[in-house]
Amino acid sequence: MLSKKTKYGLKALAYLASQKDKKPVQISEIAEKENISQKFLESILLSLRKTGFLGSKKGKGGGYYLLKTPEEISMTDVMRVLEGPIAMVPCVSLNFYESCDDCPDEQACSVHKLMLQVRDSALEVYRKNTLRDIIS
Amino acid sequence: MLSKKTKYGLKALAYLASQKDKKPVQISEIAEKENISQKFLESILLSLRKTGFLGSKKGKGGGYYLLKTPEEISMTDVMRVLEGPIAMVPCVSLNFYESCDDCPDEQACSVHKLMLQVRDSALEVYRKNTLRDIIS
C-alpha cells in the first residue's frame, strides 16, 4: 500500500506544479484544496524542502514553491524520498539493499527472482514519468 | 513491502514445486528447509489450501502437495491470495476497488494516474510468471 504521506506529498507537488505563476503557495491553501490535514501536510512539505524539491518563503505572502520545473522532477526521486525503497524486498533494492537472514542463496531464491522483475517494471514507470506527466 | 506471509507462502509453493514426485510434504520439513516458523507457516499453507492451490493429506505420511502443475499456477493469483490487492491504492484496484474519500475527481488525480501505470506494469510481470518460472 502507498502511504498517505506519499499520496499527500504527490498531490501537493502536483498542486504546486499546476500553479500559473511561481508565487509561494500557503500550506493552508493546499491542505484545504486537497483535503489533507494541515499539520500532517506541514511535515510532508518540510521533508520535500529538505530533500531539495521545494523552496519556502516565510512571513506574509510566504509559502512553498517548486525549485525545479515539473519536467525536471522525476517520479523515481519523489517516490524514493516519500515512500522509501521502490523494491518490495530489501534484497532487490538498489538504494536500500539488505540481505535476508533466512535466505542461503539469493540468486536461487524464487521470491528474489520475482521481485527483481517487479522492481524493474516499477522503476521503468517512475523513470518515464515526470511531475509534468501526471498533472492534467 | 512484501509481507512475510507472502514471502513464506511463495517459498513454500516453490519448495513443493521443486519436489521430484507428488508425495505430500510435511509442514515441518518445509519450515526447516526454508527457515520459517512452523506455526506461522501452518496458517499460510492452510489459506493456500482453502483457496485451491494446495491439497493436504492427514495422518501418517501426510502433508501438503500442489493441486496443479507449477506451469498452471499464475503469480497473479498467488499474489492476490497471499498479499491482497496488487494495486498500491484502492482506487486503481481491479479486484479490491474503493474510491477515495478525499478525491473529488478520480480521473484528474495525479496519484491515480501514476498508480494505474504501476499496477499495470506489476500485473504484466505477474501474468507472465508461473510458479515454474521462478524455481531454479
Place this chain on the structure above:
DNA sequence: TATTACCCTACTAATTTAATAGAGTTTTCA
C-alpha cells in the same frame, strides 16, 4: 512591530504484522 507562516519536538491512537500458545480433530498404518 505585529502578523503571518514556517519550523520543530514530542506524544498517541489505531492498525497491521508476525508470530506464539495450546488445545482439538482426523487419518493412517501397524
Place this chain on the structure above:
DNA sequence: TGAAAACTCTATTAAATTAGTAGGGTAATA
C-alpha cells in the same frame, strides 16, 4: 483398534508502523 502423526482452529500478544494531534518556537515581511 489404538496410538502416533499430522492437520485444524481459536485466541492472544509483542512489535512496528502509520497517521495523525498538540503545542510551542522562530523567522521574515509588510
